[in-house]
Amino acid sequence: MMMTKLTRLALICGALSMMPAAAHAHGSMKPSHGGVVQMSGEIMVELVTKPKSLEIYVTEEDEPIPAAGFDGALVVTAADGAKSRIALIPAAGNKFTAPSRPPSGAKVVVSLTEKQGGAKTFVTFRMK
Amino acid sequence: MNRRRFHLGLAAVAAAGLATLAVSIDAQAHSIWFAQRARQLALIYGVGADDLDAVSRMGKITSVTGYDDAWQPVATRLRVAGPIPVVDSDEPVSVVAAVMDYGDWVKMPDGEWHAATRKEHPTAVIGEHNFKYALHIAQMPKGEIPMIPGHTLQLVPAMSVLPPSIGMPVVLKAYYKGKPAAGVQILTDYVNDPDQTPLMTGADGTITFPVRNQGLNVVTAIMLEKPEGKSLYDHFEHRATLSFVLPHKPE
Numbered sequence: 568m569m570m571t572k573l574t575r576l577a578l579i580c581g582a583l584s585m586m587p588a589a590a591h592a593h594g595s596m597k598p599s600h601g602g603v604v605q606m607s608g609e610i611m612v613e614l615v616t617k618p619k620s621l622e623i624y625v626t627e628e629d630e631p632i633p634a635a636g637f638d639g640a641l642v643v644t645a646a647d648g649a650k651s652r653i654a655l656i657p658a659a660g661n662k663f664t665a666p667s668r669p670p671s672g673a674k675v676v677v678s679l680t681e682k683q684g685g686a687k688t689f690v691t692f693r694m695k
Numbered sequence: 696m697n698r699r700r701f702h703l704g705l706a707a708v709a710a711a712g713l714a715t716l717a718v719s720i721d722a723q724a725h726s727i728w729f730a731q732r733a734r735q736l737a738l739i740y741g742v743g744a745d746d747l748d749a750v751s752r753m754g755k756i757t758s759v760t761g762y763d764d765a766w767q768p769v770a771t772r773l774r775v776a777g778p779i780p781v782v783d784s785d786e787p788v789s790v791v792a793a794v795m796d797y798g799d800w801v802k803m804p805d806g807e808w809h810a811a812t813r814k815e816h817p818t819a820v821i822g823e824h825n826f827k828y829a830l831h832i833a834q835m836p837k838g839e840i841p842m843i844p845g846h847t848l849q850l851v852p853a854m855s856v857l858p859p860s861i862g863m864p865v866v867l868k869a870y871y872k873g874k875p876a877a878g879v880q881i882l883t884d885y886v887n888d889p890d891q892t893p894l895m896t897g898a899d900g901t902i903t904f905p906v907r908n909q910g911l912n913v914v915t916a917i918m919l920e921k922p923e924g925k926s927l928y929d930h931f932e933h934r935a936t937l938s939f940v941l942p943h944k945p946e
Contacts (some may be wrong), residue, residue, distance in 0.1 A: 593946070608734050642786050677788050685774060687736055689787040 594629035605690035631661035729831035743889035761788035797825035848933035875900030
C-alpha cells in the first residue's frame, strides 16, 4: 500500500519535472538575433550559430550587459564525452564571439565570470 | 493535482514509518549548508536564521566536491566573495558537497563550550569531536546519489524526483559509513524551525515527512557515534545537511 502510493507520487512528480520550466523573467525571453535563448535567473543568454563560429549575446531585464565586463568561455562536451574549452572574445556591446563551432550533439556550457567580483553565470545549450 | 490525496497518503506513510525523539540533542548546534546568495551558491555556517562567519571557518573545510547530472566530477572549490564563501566551479553542478572538521569541543559545567578536550578541561560535562557535512541538490542527477567520499553521514533522497510542492511527502535516507542508518535524528526545516523535536530514521534508514518550504529546504541529520574503548570523547558528532529548492510559481 505504502509503496503503491510512493510509486504513484514518484510517477506524478516525474511527469511534473519533465514539464518545461514556465518561469518568467522580467524582460523579454525572446531571441533578438535569430538564435536560441537560455535563462539564468534574470540573465538571458542568446546563442547564435554561424557556419564556422558562434555569437553570444547577454542581457538582463532587457538591458544589454557589456561583454567587456566578463571573462567568457564555452565548455564543450562532445557526444563521446570529450571536453574542450573555448575562450569567448568580447566584441562590441553585449556580444561575444567564439572562433569555432562545436559539433552537432555537443553540450555547450556558456560560462561567464564577472571581472569585478568573480560571480559566475552558467547556461547550457545542446548543439543541433 | 489533488494535494489532499497526498496528505492522506502521507498520514499512512507517517504512521508506518515515523517516530519522534522526545529528548533534545545536547551537543553543538551549528551546521553547514548551501544556499543561494546574489545568484551564487554560498556555503553557510550557522543555525536557524543565524548566518554566521563562514569565511573565517573555511580552514576547517576538508573537501568540496561537485558533480554534474551524469555524476561526473566537476572541478569545484570555494571562493571568498566579501563576507561569504561561494561555490566556484568550472561548469554547472547538479550536486555540490562539503565536509568540515570542526574539531574538539567540551561543554563546561557552567554551560559554556570551548574548543578543547577533557585533557585541558577535566571537569567538562561533555567532550566531543564534531564533523559537519553538507550536500546540496541543484538538479536531481540521473540515478541514485552515491556515497560521496569523506561524508561519513549522508542524507539523500530515496526517490528519483523531489516533490514539486510544499506539504507533499518527501522520502529521505540516511547513510552512515555507506550503510542505511537507523535512529538518525532529523530536523526537517533547519533554517526556519531549528528547535523542533527531531524525527528519527526508521530501521531501513528512511524518513518521510511533508516538505516544509516552497523554496529552500535544509534538512539536518544528526548522529552521535560512541568511541571505542577509553576516550577523551563522549561521542563524535556527525551532522549532515541535505538542501534543495522547490521552485516558486512563474512570475
